Amino acid sequence: MLERNMPVRVLLIDDDEDDYVITRELLATSRWGVFNLEWLSSYEPGLEAMLANQHDIYLLDYNLRGRNGLDLIRNARESGCSGPMIVLTGINNRDIDIEAMQSGAVDFLVKGELDSGMLERSIRYALQRNQAEESLRKTASGLAKAQMIAHVGNWEWNIRSNDMSWSDEIYRIFGLYPQAFEASYEAFLRIVHPDDRALVNRKVNEALYDRQGYSFEHRLIIPSGGERMVHQQGEVTYDDNGTPLRMMGTVQDITERRNSEDALRLMEEKYSKAFHSSPDWVVMTRIADGRYVEVNDAFLQITGYSREEVIGRTSIDLGIWVDPRERVRMLKLLDERGKVRNLDVTFRIKSGATRFMVWSAEVIEFNGEAYLIAVARDVTEQRKLENDLVASKAELLRKHEELSRIFAQVETVKKEWEMTMDHVGDMVILADRDGKIKRCNRAFQQFVGLGYTEILGTDWVELLHQYDLITGMIYLQSIELYHEPTSRWFVLNPYPFDDPDFPDLSGTVITIHDATELKQISAQLEQAIRELEAR
Incomplete structure (x- = not known):
């Protein structure tokens, strides 16, 4: 302590x-x-x-x-x-x-x-x-042994002489030193609790003059200020005329027993409330025959049975165990260990539906007989959520694998397209609706001498001017460009595109073809025509 x-x-x-x-x-x-x-x-x-x-x-x-x-x-x-x-x-x-x-x-x-x-x-x-x-x-x-050890003192009262004697145990019970003062009925009454004195006098008079039994309980106030509960028992002897001569009896200190009984009663009330208010089902069955002797409200609510339908019957009578092998396994564990903890079982309720439960049980002894206390928690909804979660994960995994396969195909097509465009001799540019470059092929990268990431996001018209591609003549949608540093001619063709189903998918594809050789042949042809005309 x-x-x-x-x-x-x-x-x-x-x-x-x-x-x-x-x-x-x-x-x-x-x-x-x-x-x-x-x-x-x-x-x-x-x-x-x-x-x-x-x-x-x-x-x-x-x-x-x-x-x-x-x-x-x-x-x-x-x-x-x-x-x-x-x-x-x-x-x-x-x-x-x-x-x-x-x-x-x-x-x-x-x-x-x-x-x-x-x-x-x-x-x-x-x-x-x-x-x-x-x-x-x-x-x-230790209550069973404690009840066998009685703190009992004896007393004797000579009614004619009014002499009274107490044993040493009586003095101890009364909280007095043995033989400290003369024993008397008046001294005894002074120790009796004031609220119980009338009861003591009545019981004494009933025993003396009405020949009624003398056995009752009352309180004492001992000199130290404490309170004790005692049990009085006695008998009276009479002369031939029926006049009481002597009265003998015992006083037993039952204070500890009464306190223990009160405490046990409070504990029983406490555990009874816990038993019946528990959200888990709690049952008590007799080991000898397996019959239910008590069930709580949660058991009745979950199973749908009434108390009258359950008490006195067994789980086999009710058909609660869906799989008898689970019951056998539970009994085997109980026999080996004396208790069962968190065993997954399946029970069938009155409606015929099945419930998944987590079962714990232990054997106790009460009034010399063995009983099984079992607690079961309903985890049906939890198991359903767990199964749904497993199914959702499986479906998510399947979709993930399918998307991964599609993405891989898209990536393959993308790579193939990029390889195709990189092997085209003409320069190819893909621009968004604002003229910003989204993609280009290797020919264009080599022409401007920039890396791919440096090109992305730049304005394609400004970039052409920056690298001296000067606009020349326009043929329909084609634009003829002259590159002064290399004295080369190029033909630029813009191809705008727009998809009504995909508003964000719009822009322009620009191709730039090297027309220098064609330009030179065309100039030579014009020169030859002029010379023929001059002749």
Whole structure:
């Protein structure tokens, strides 16, 4: 048990370093005690540290980089972490609060509302509650033996002389030193709780004069200020005339038993609420015959059965197991390990539909009889989404492969076309609607002496003028150009194009043909004609 002056070992599992700094500052200002804070930022190291059970309390962020802090609590609890756990979250959500409590957390704190006093109080209550629950668990485990050990004292009252004697155990029960003062009925009444004195007097008188049974319970206020519960039992002896002579009895201190019963009742109420409010189906069956003795509301909602249709019957009677081999496998694991965890099974509900479930079970003993407690989570929708995702990935892969094949074909055609154009002697230019060059062949690159990337995006008319291709005569759509540096003639032909189905696909194809030889032959022919005419 932690004392107030002992350092409290705290583990914070949070993926935000700012939250760590804030938590450290809040704990540093605590007036209750000293806190040794350790910080881990991710799920797996956090789980490993929790399973080491080397901390007094654990603070866990609800969202750990996409991982759920409540899953971490459940995994840690299932794997043996016994320390109290508090969930920290930035969202004030009642559903998350309830889910956190069901997963095993002892408190749910909203970061934006947190201050030093609230955090300290939550940690203190969590530690005290954990200590109390640990004490209750120890009491419950030894309750069978504890009930056999009765703290009983005896007393005797001489009614005629009004003399009374108590055993030493009576003094101890009353919180007095043995033989510290003379025992008397009046001294006894002073110890009885004021609200119970009338009850004690009535029971005594009924036993003495009405010959009724003397067996009842009442409270005591011991001198130290504490309160105890005792059970009184006794009998009266009478003379021949029916006058009471003596009264003898016992006093049993049942304070611990009553406290244990109250605590157990509270625990039973707590676990009963958890049993019936769980979103997973929870069932309890008898090992001897496999019959259902209890099922929760989630089981009835998922399966569609009523409680009357289930209690007293078996899973085989209801035909719940779609594949009997899964039941055999579950029983085999249960026999080998004593428990089953997260077993994938398929169940058939009342409507005949099948549901995919994750099944966990464990054998417990209750009132000397073995029972199977089973919890099943419905993952039907999750499995459907997973299957849909697999199918979508397969379809996406198929389309990707088809597109890759088409792109490869397009790339091949493109390469073939570029190779064709590169082997054409004429210069070829492809320009967009604004006159910017989009493509050109190798002949044009060699003429201007520029690289392909340098040419792309330039204005084709300006580029021709820049390289001294001067416009000459125009024949229809053809343009005759003279290149003075080389004394060569070229014929330029523009071919505008426009596709109504593809508005962005418009522009001009320009071809430039070297006509120098033709020009020279034409000039020679004209000279010959003139000479013939002159003759």
